[in-house]
Amino acid sequence: MKQFIDFIPLLLFFVVFKMEPRAIDLAGHTFMVGGIFSATAVLIASSLVVYGALFFKQRKLEKSQWLTLGACLVFGTLTLVFHSETVLKWKAPVLNWLFALVFLGSHFIGDKLLIERVLGHAVTLPQAIWTRLNIAWIVFFIFCGAANLFVAFTFQEYWVDFKVFGSLGMTLLFLLGQGLFLAKHIHDADPDTSAPKPKD
Template identity: 30%
Template sequence: MSFLIEYLPLILFFTVYKFVDIFWATGVLIVASLIQVTHQYFTKGEVAKRHWIFLAIAIILGGMTILFHDEQFIKWKATIVYAILGSALIVSKYLFNKNLVKTALEGVLSSVAEKEQNQNKITLPEKDCDQLNLFWSVLFFFIAALNIYVAYNFSLDFWVNFKVFGLIGLTFVALLFTMFKIQKYLPED
């Protein structure tokens, strides 16, 4: 269910785009993002920072897309989001000495261990976490650049399909690489 809530704005954007147009799809993206943030607030008592960022960018760029009736603004959304994510990984690591990828991975692994009632705390070596942090930051910058390249060199239909399926595909492959990298540190059971 959380997967559906996480990707609901994107799913609705794609669906409405295919049946209506980019401007209606953009409006639905804004409303779905608002619903997503509201749902998270009322079910968890807090909203993840990334959802606030996605919502703000959707409102600003989506609002400009609708106001000026120009799809160029919404095309920049993914580029800005991924550039922010890449920058956050680099800045947190090299300015604040905090590896966000390590924090995220250990949080996920700890919650899995708790669900399986495994009391062993899973820790990942700094070297591997630093490599993964760099990998994800480079990937995010690459996706940011690739999105804007596709947006301006291909049709709107191609860009929407790339945004929905291409970016999810790239992220899935990166997750597989990450899982492969950390699997040797997971408990046997």
């Protein structure tokens, strides 16, 4: 569920981006809504609201959420300041590669791999399996970053659609694959299924 909270601001960004540009009056001020720049402003505002609410409720944010919020604020603000959507196109690749770097760093820093820290409370696996899972996340984030970058600068008319639904689709498929992988190894590690039953 936590992974999909990150998509709320992104979905709002998509809705506003797809709107026909129009002027709206709010509190005595006129704002343009529709298109990349108003969508970017909505992305920043909704990210602050979503992660602010989470912080208020949980009294903390996960590192991945801090990274997501930070990237949104930095790239979103620069997009508005320089009035250039090119800056925003780098947000998804850079953020994905930062996540890959964090997962990679856990191989060298700390006593546990990052994926084991995240899932270790729920499942017990051999260290070799944790290593394979952690590497899979590294590869996934590198691939997602590269895919976002390729689409953003090659198929520019589709990059927002891919940023929202492509990223969501890739994440769902990867999580499904990870679930199947974990189910197999949990089943193999289950003493009730792997140990021979005593004969009567």
